[in-house]
Amino acid sequence: MSNVEGNDTLNTLYEVSLRGSVSELETLIGRDPLLLHRISLTSFTETPLHISALLGHLDFTNSLLTQKPQLALETDHCSRTPLHLASAEGHVEIVHVLLQTCEDACLMSDQDGRIPLHYAAMRGRTEVARQLISGAKSESVMVFDGSGKTVFHLCVEHNHLETLKTLVQVGNVREDFLNSGDFHHGNTILHLAVMFKQIESVRYLLSISKIKEEANIQNKMGYTALDMLDQVPKDMRSLQIKLMLVDAGFKNNENNQVHHPPxxxxxxxxxxxxxxxxxxxxxxxxxxxxxxLQLKSGRLEEMRGMLSLVSTMISTVTFGVVMNPPGGDLSIHPLLQMQYREMFASFLTMNTISFIASLGVTLLLISGVPLRNEVTMGLLSVGTGVCLTFLVLTYIYAVPLNKNLHFGETFSVLFSWLGLVGAIVVFTIIRVISKLAKVL
Incomplete structure (x- = not known):
């Protein structure tokens, strides 16, 4: 057979693999008995068995393995075997056939350091995971992947609780292995479940005696599982998890707490x-x-982004007003007559104060100054209030310049604003008095 005919036959073989036609495969091999042995001489990155395992062609896979069992150990350009692909796709029967042919394939790792069981855990292929553990190498459950994570880490990370339960039940692993931390951060599976706020996963992990016994194990940052809740946004799920951990006897790492002298x-x-x-x-x-002064304000940290956005927006608006003043080109506009000069000067003054105040608030927010007490929050609130107040005054002076209206027609805006500010001031005074009363 010439090289051209051989290449054409190989191309046809890969087309047949996509269709999964056993009869066509047998016909091709009948014409060229050495066809499957020449696969390794081609530039194709996968073998027909990779394609068959990926697409779930069970009969075609059986036929290929009957003709050449060594195909089960061939790897593609990512160093993945057909078992990697079948496991990721959840083809249980094909996984079973591949393991019967060569069970050593379940311990082969790809370029990311992952064995087939890792992909079954990542994709939540529960039955495949069961088959890989009980039907072949049970020690595969103890293998770390290239990023230093166990199959249990991957189950939690991708939120596959049923697969996690199966691995714990069938894997027959040492209980202390369930408390293994990943290589990079030292997070256990409980750390991850808490960090991702997986309530059901946390509840299940707390039912395992060894995990509950090692309640205060720390990661490389010195955080316990309970400490992880302080690193995530607060909501009802985090509160529920916190109650579960506290009830189970978990504690914060005291070395991570800020203690003030008694x-x-x-x-x-x-x-x-x-x-x-x-x-x-x-x-x-x-x-x-x-x-x-030592009272921490969680509300302040939540307000940081909002205050920064508001102050930046005000800076942009006030700057734009100077670049494009009301009334258009002031050098030729009739409003520059004597009766409007004083009005325009007042408008420019109000706009400038608002602009500078907004820049001051923005500078304080990005300067890195610790924003940990109510006094600092009060200063930021006052600064933002000044920005908004003078922005309102800028509007009041801008309307007559644009539409030749009188001040009286815009005073309603000022009175409305003063009413809102007054209500907030009253609320703030009541809040400060209440805090002082508690402290005293």
Missing amino acids: SASIIDVPSSRTQNPNEKFWSNSLKRVNKL
Whole structure:
């Protein structure tokens, strides 16, 4: 057979693999008995068995393995065997046939360091995972992938709880292996389940005695599973998980907590003399102020992005107004007559104050200054209020310049704004008084 005819036959073989036609395969092999042995001499990255395993052609796979069993160990350009592909796609019967032909394939890793079981875990192929463990090499459940994760990590990471349960039940792994951390961050499967807020996964993992016993195991950052909740946005799921962990006896790592010296170490220091009433009054006053300043504001961190967006928007608007002032080209516009000059100067003053205040708020937000107490939040709120107030005044002066209206026609906007500001001020005063009352 010439080289041209041989290449044509190989091309036909791959086309037949896509269709999964056993009769056509037998016809091709009848014409050229050495056809399957010449596959390794071609430039194709996959073998026909890779294609058959990927597409789920069971009879075609059986026929190929009967003719040449060694195809089960051939790899593609990613170093994946046909078993990798069949496992990822969930073709249980093909997985069974491949394992009967060569069970060693279940321990072969691809270029990412993953064996077929890793792909079954990632894709949630529960029956394939069961087949790979119980039908071949049970030790495959203990293999880490190239990124240092176990099959249990992959199940949690891709949220496949049923597959995780099957691996735990069938895998016959050491219980301490379930508490293994990944190589990069040292996160256990419980760390991941908490981080991804998988309530059912957390509940199941807490039912495993060894995991519950190692309640306060830490990752490489020194975080316990309970600490992980402080690193994710708060919602009802995180609260529910926190209650579950606390009930199970989990604790925060005290080394990660910010501790302030107890008041006794500051005020009630044993002394050879008795404090007089004035000293005691000022000491207690300083103590209360310190407590007030140390109050953390979770609301502030949530407001950081919003304040930054608002201040940037105001800066953009006020800058644009200067570049394109109301009324168009002021050098030729009739509104530049004497009666409008004073009005335009006031408009420009209000706009400039709003512009500078908004830049100040933005600068404070991006400067890296710790924003941890109510005082800083108050300063940011006042700064934003100044921006908005003078933006309202800018609007009041801009309307007459544009439409030749009188001030009286725009004062309703000012009065509405003052009413809103007044309501917020009253609310803030009540809130501050309430906080002071609690501290005192």
